[in-house]
Amino acid sequence: MKPMGIAVIIGGCFMIQAPVWAESPSQAAMLSNTCAGCHGTNGSSAGPSMPTIAGMPETYLLETMKKFKSGERPSSIMGRLAKAYSDEEIKMMVDFFAKHPFGREKQEVDAAKVAIGKQIHNQRCKKCHMDEGRDSEDSGILAGQWKQYLQISMSDFRSGKRKMPEKMAEKVDGEGKLTPEEVEAVIHFYSSQQ
Amino acid sequence: MNRRNFIQMAGIAAGFSATSFSVLARAGEILPKKGRRVVVVGGGYGGTIVSKYIRMSDPSIEVVMIERNKTFVSCPFSNLVIGGSRDLKDNMITYDKLAEKHGIQVVYDEVTGIDVAAKQVKVGAGTISYDRLVLSPGIDFRFDELEGYDPVETPKYMPHAWKAGEQTLRLRKQLVDMADGGTVVLSVPVTPFRCPPGPYERISQIAWHLKNHKPKSKIIVLDANPDIVSKGPLFKKAWEKHYKGMIEFHASNKVTKVDHKAMSVDTGVEEVKGAVINVVPPQKAGAVAYMAGVVGEDKKWCPVNQTTFESSIVPNVHVIGDACSAGAMPKSGYSANSQAKVCALNVVQLMNGKDPIPPSHVNVCYSYVTDKEAISVSAVYKVAEGKTIAVPNSGGVSPDLSELEGVYAHSWIKNILHEMSS
Ligand SMILES: Cc1cc2nc3c(=O)[nH]c(=O)nc-3n(C[C@H](O)[C@H](O)[C@H](O)COP(=O)(O)OP(=O)(O)OC[C@H]3O[C@@H](n4cnc5c(N)ncnc54)[C@H](O)[C@@H]3O)c2cc1C
Numbered sequence: 001m002k003p004m005g006i007a008v009i010i011g012g013c014f015m016i017q018a019p020v021w022a023e024s025p026s027q028a029a030m031l032s033n034t035c036a037g038c039h040g041t042n043g044s045s046a047g048p049s050m051p052t053i054a055g056m057p058e059t060y061l062l063e064t065m066k067k068f069k070s071g072e073r074p075s076s077i078m079g080r081l082a083k084a085y086s087d088e089e090i091k092m093m094v095d096f097f098a099k100h101p102f103g104r105e106k107q108e109v110d111a112a113k114v115a116i117g118k119q120i121h122n123q124r125c126k127k128c129h130m131d132e133g134r135d136s137e138d139s140g141i142l143a144g145q146w147k148q149y150l151q152i153s154m155s156d157f158r159s160g161k162r163k164m165p166e167k168m169a170e171k172v173d174g175e176g177k178l179t180p181e182e183v184e185a186v187i188h189f190y191s192s193q194q
Numbered sequence: 195m196n197r198r199n200f201i202q203m204a205g206i207a208a209g210f211s212a213t214s215f216s217v218l219a220r221a222g223e224i225l226p227k228k229g230r231r232v233v234v235v236g237g238g239y240g241g242t243i244v245s246k247y248i249r250m251s252d253p254s255i256e257v258v259m260i261e262r263n264k265t266f267v268s269c270p271f272s273n274l275v276i277g278g279s280r281d282l283k284d285n286m287i288t289y290d291k292l293a294e295k296h297g298i299q300v301v302y303d304e305v306t307g308i309d310v311a312a313k314q315v316k317v318g319a320g321t322i323s324y325d326r327l328v329l330s331p332g333i334d335f336r337f338d339e340l341e342g343y344d345p346v347e348t349p350k351y352m353p354h355a356w357k358a359g360e361q362t363l364r365l366r367k368q369l370v371d372m373a374d375g376g377t378v379v380l381s382v383p384v385t386p387f388r389c390p391p392g393p394y395e396r397i398s399q400i401a402w403h404l405k406n407h408k409p410k411s412k413i414i415v416l417d418a419n420p421d422i423v424s425k426g427p428l429f430k431k432a433w434e435k436h437y438k439g440m441i442e443f444h445a446s447n448k449v450t451k452v453d454h455k456a457m458s459v460d461t462g463v464e465e466v467k468g469a470v471i472n473v474v475p476p477q478k479a480g481a482v483a484y485m486a487g488v489v490g491e492d493k494k495w496c497p498v499n500q501t502t503f504e505s506s507i508v509p510n511v512h513v514i515g516d517a518c519s520a521g522a523m524p525k526s527g528y529s530a531n532s533q534a535k536v537c538a539l540n541v542v543q544l545m546n547g548k549d550p551i552p553p554s555h556v557n558v559c560y561s562y563v564t565d566k567e568a569i570s571v572s573a574v575y576k577v578a579e580g581k582t583i584a585v586p587n588s589g590g591v592s593p594d595l596s597e598l599e600g601v602y603a604h605s606w607i608k609n610i611l612h613e614m615s616s
Binding site: 022023024025026027029030031033034035036037038039040041045046047048049050076077080081082083084085089148152 | 246247250251252253528531532535536539540542543548551552553554555556558570572573574585587588589590592596598599601602604605606608609610612613616
């Protein structure tokens with residue numbers, strides 16, 4: 001029997017059990033696999049504060065990596081790492097993570113907060129964070145993102161450590177400025193999304 | 195365990211029916227090859243990941259992973275157990291999900307020999323054939339460099355806790371049982387050793403325990419190196435901030451002799467006594483590396499091709515993790531994870547007759563200086579002219595100690611253990 005025949009039997013047997021993302025070796029995988037020690041296999045994090053980066057829109061990933069590299073977006077670790085990669089390498093990693101699905105895990109959320117958060121989202125956020133925070137080009141994915149990471153992001157925005165997009169700032173800190181409780185509620189709403 | 199049980203276990207772990215193996219099994223050979231096969235020795239930071247990523251990259255290659263223990267206990271975060279802010283159970287993983295999800299055949303057995311000419315690995319239950327072999331056995335100790343060290347008796351009195359598990363709990367217990375005002379002695383071997391910042395994180399964690407429970411106690415550190423090996427300024431800052439006056443640090447003090455009955459260590463210049471003594475012995479590649487004949491001229495570590503991790507000495511045998519020499523990369527769990535992925539991709543390339551892909555690695559090591567505050571060191575590595583080097587003008591240490599580093603460190607351990615077990 002040719003080795004390939006055996007391969008199909010073995011591979012097939014496992015494929016039925018649990019499909020895994022088979023991906024032939026490539027330079028993109030070589031670069032991106034190293035990120036998974038923190039962000040989870042193929043970019044879906046097991047939480048609770050490390051963000052999932054899989055399935056994010058390419059534009060957002062690319063802009064974000066550039067901002068880490070230049071220092072425009074503050075970071076605990078990403079700035080130090082991003083500086084090591086050329087623009088072409090960053091592009092390869094962006095393509096890699098963008099095409100893997102954003103894995104969502106069930107998180108502990110408070111139902112009352114989720115309900116309040118949903119209203120706030122509808123009134124103030126959904127124009128940019130569309131489809132309950134699943135869809136956007138330049139503003140990342142909030143739906144199913146880890147709660148603790150979103151809390152860090154919002155607190156960095158509000159303290160001025162991370163620059164908030166002007167139009168978003170209008171909705172967060174402008175007229176009818178969100179209270180800390182309201183911010184917490186909207187975070188619960190996003191992390192409740194499956 | 196008899197052979198039938200063993201085969202059933204291996205079968206169940208991989209989701210195969212047990213009978214198909216019993217019928218096929220030839221004398222001696224316990225898992226006859228069905229196609230191209232990689233055998234992986236070790237189910238730790240390197241072994242789990244290389245197994246998984248080979249299967250993820252080419253499911254037509256069989257992977258058999260051999261590991262002596264059914265439960266793996268992580269060294270990363272074991273210092274927090276010693277400090278008292280973590281349960282050792284949270285450092286444990288099993289292999290069932292990994293095996294099932296990726297079709298990895300896990301064999302729970304001890305590797306006792308390797309025949310590189312016949313391409314066979316010997317385990318208690320028989321032999322297992324390979325096309326390529328990947329070794330990630332971690333470390334063993336150079337006890338012979340410490341006069342008076344009895345490999346069986348001494349660790350009972352002076353735990354090294356440099357392989358996590360029972361030793362970790364013993365050191366923790368000794369600290370808890372020690373009277374207030376007692377002296378803890380910790381010795382650090384000459385580099386290279388597993389986890390360069392590890393001893394200093396441990397000192398911080400011991401100090402954390404003492405500060406909260408035995409404030410009259412002190413720690414004497416005998417470091418064989420000329421200074422703190424990793425993140426020196428940050429550790430010193432942390433010790434100044436949190437443990438002022440508690441840690442007596444002696445650089446260039448190499449312990450050469452131990453006496454577990456007298457509870458003392460000796461640097462050749464001075465004898466130091468302690469109520470609790472944590473001797474971290476000098477280290478070498480795990481025993482299986484010697485069985486395969488892949489240990490280099492230094493008689494300690496394994497030289498490898500930096501692109502494929504194939505041994506420079508024996509063809510078709512790859513070595514990753516602590517056991518190998520990987521240029522500028524430190525011996526860490528994250529390094530082992532990263533090397534495993536590079537090795538997996540390039541083993542698949544080689545087995546498919548393709549050119550290896552230029553490697554890219556990351557290493558980030560977080561260390562806790564209290565129960566919450568942490569510091570980190572990071573680098574991205576590439577291969578240039580056959581050597582693994584850190585990419586210039588990137589990486590480096592965290593600017594300060596911070597709780598945010600601690601928050602992310604907690605997610606790091608969660609993610610990396612999750613990667614290894616699913
Ligand atoms: C106190 C301490 C703290 C640390 N903290 C960190 C940290 O915060 N971050 C970090 O990145 N790294 C850390 N490390 C380092 C990390 O533990 C190692 O670098 C890592 O485990 C190396 O992976 P490995 O695959 O080479 O070996 P291991 O993870 O040790 O795996 C080897 C496996 O092989 C098995 N094995 C060996 N021989 C045989 C045999 N003959 N038959 C069958 N099975 C066998 C063993 O049972 C073991 O499961 C720390 C280490 C220590 C001691």
